[in-house]
Amino acid sequence: MDSTVINLKSKLEIYKAMTGGGNLADCPVRDVIQGLNGKWSSLLTAALAEQPYRFGELRRLVPDISQRMLTQTLHELQRDGYVHREVFPTKPPSVEYSLTDLGRSMFGALQHLLQWAELNHDAVREARKEFDTAQA
Amino acid sequence: MDSTVINLKSKLEIYKAMTGGGNLADCPVRDVIQGLNGKWSSLLTAALAEQPYRFGELRRLVPDISQRMLTQTLHELQRDGYVHREVFPTKPPSVEYSLTDLGRSMFGALQHLLQWAELNHDAVREARKEFDTAQA
DNA sequence: CAGGATCCTTCTAGATACTG
């Protein structure tokens, strides 16, 4: 079966996983998703999915991220187990960031959404334009 | 080919789509993803993927969302073309929200990530715990 | 019933300066 085909059963399961139990605050799915909701999380994951990078390389690669947000986002991704941080005791020190197995697995799932976004960006933009002019 | 298998070519394409052109502020992928980064966007999309709901039904379904955020998030999802809003001129009025074709298409891609989150929540939690104790 | 308007709090993210 094509894994892009979604049956109702899995929809219901996801929905239940997100809303069920009356304990939304501790909902597992939302807990994980929340960790990827940052402005830079997806972008940095996508970058590291290509190949490992060092701190400075990532800065140059993503010129409009502040060094504070780069540090912080990498830290969060590392904390959630997606990113491995390896320090090489050179002088001056160099630090390499790479995806863990969990990170690669997660990116495999995230990628569907990124690809969809790339393919359907025009439709979304068009919908926004239409909506905004209709409101005016 | 199993669509969960990622080849390097598509990785690179996504990465380029997210970072290329030196025009990150207008990056299409990030533009679309940003619209789904809200605290409630995924949850409401998942709910509406199951079936259409009325405003009050969604409130009861997601008890910990404020009515303000429910209104606002539905509005954003509608603006991006994911959600259709239909007003029935009854007394008092009733409004039904449902996914558009674009919304269903988007959810098909988002769902991979939600399913991954459900399956791997324990691993993420474990990683966090390990990271936090290692820091202490 | 389905919101709009307001006020307030918290969280996010950017700018800048400094350090091992």
Add this chain to the structure above:
DNA sequence: CAGTATCTAGAAGGATCCTG
């Protein structure tokens, strides 16, 4: 090189009251 620390503006989100 790879960060930390501090400060601040702005956005996101919550609480409450009001209405067609």
